[in-house]
Amino acid sequence: MIPEEYTVPFATDGLVYHQDTTPCTKEQWILIDGPAVVTDKDGTLLSDPSACRPILTTDPDRFMIGSDSRGAWYAVPISASLLLPDRYARTNLRAMYGVIPDDLLGIASRAVALSAFYRTHRFCGICGAETNRKEDEIATVCPACSHVFYPVINPVVIVCIRRDDEILLARSPRFVPAVYGIIAGFVEAGETLEQAVVREVAEEVGIAIDTIRYRCSQPWPFPHSLMIGFSASYAGRTIRIDPTEIEQAGWYSYDSLPSLPAAGSITRILIDQVVQEISRDTKS
Ligand SMILES: [Zn+2]
Known part of the structure; x- marks a missing residue:
């Protein structure tokens, strides 16, 4: 992909x-x-x-x-x-x-x-004993109750949403000033990745989306996330931001985007892919 x-x-x-x-x-x-x-x-x-x-x-x-x-x-x-x-x-x-x-x-x-x-994971979360590193795999094991602990990886969905020749960009208060990104959030217990995408978008900017398509993933070791990247199409409702997560969001024409995160992040990979697709569609 x-x-x-x-x-x-x-x-x-x-x-x-x-x-x-x-x-x-x-x-x-x-x-x-x-x-x-x-x-x-x-x-x-x-x-x-x-x-x-x-x-x-x-x-x-x-x-x-x-x-x-x-x-x-x-x-x-x-x-x-x-x-x-x-x-x-x-x-x-x-x-x-x-x-x-x-x-x-x-x-x-x-x-x-x-x-x-x-x-x-130096101590067992079940009985409190000091754990040992497991010899044959990347894990820790409790010598008292034998429980094995594996590295935690937190799945985070991230989605670039297209509306005709525009892309939805948003700013979190946590971002570097004037830099815009796209909607992302942690997957919750019991959700599919696609359900998490729909929920995060509805929660953060209030719009409906469809045509959710997996694009690529990126390990994000800050400290242990796995970013799972999607694109989606706008399917209705006006933007209504959740001010605790987003300070500004809007639709931006693919050929006049504001400052974006530097290369190296999946945010940039997804935006660049969608911009290329809009550019191709616009020319054809
Ligand atoms: Zn234990």
């Missing part, structure tokens, strides 16, 4: 998880502090263990996130108080888009997401 010209930043492509590859393969490390990873000041990912070791004060508690032809990749969580030498910096994943190759960005994203998972 994804046209070939689109890559999907933050996706981990080609990394496999085999526990038995660990002892004999070359290691690659990614130093993690919350949503940030340690890079050179120029943004280059620091992944050579021999360069990482002098920075760390103790033997690191690392965990494998998968391997590829470059070796076994390990996430190495570091303390927020760890001082980095001048030539290194903590760099947020988002700032690394376009700076490092997409495949490395995908690996760094997975390291950040899984480190958030292990950090928040």
Whole structure:
């Protein structure tokens, strides 16, 4: 479904998880502090263990996130108080888009997401005992009650809505000033993805839609969402915004759109796809 010209930043492509590859393969490390990873000041990912070791004060508690032809990749969580030498910096994943190759960005994203998972699953939610990392898969296991916890992935639907040669754009109060996006929201328990799209659109801007079509998806490791992208057609009612979620929404002609999020997000991929389609339809 994804046209070939689109890559999907933050996706981990080609990394496999085999526990038995660990002892004999070359290691690659990614130093993690919350949503940030340690890079050179120029943004280059620091992944050579021999360069990482002098920075760390103790033997690191690392965990494998998968391997590829470059070796076994390990996430190495570091303390927020760890001082980095001048030539290194903590760099947020988002700032690394376009700076490092997409495949490395995908690996760094997975390291950040899984480190958030292990950090928040140190204790069993059922009996309170301290959990262990499971050896044979990416999960934690409780030694007292045997419950197994898997990484949480939150599905979020996002939709680009078309009305003739216009697109519905909206601004959340949380957005960067003057930048517009499209409607998105978390899928609720018991919903299909399509039902979630219809509900979010009705709640946030009050309009009806139809012709809901899946387009593409994007892992969004801030901290653990999966964005599921759709397009849809306008099917009635006037815009009525929910002021707690949206501060402004309207229909914009495809050839005079306001400021949009930078490349790298599924918002931009979906808008660009729909704009291309309107452009094609308008010319034919
Ligand atoms: Zn337990």
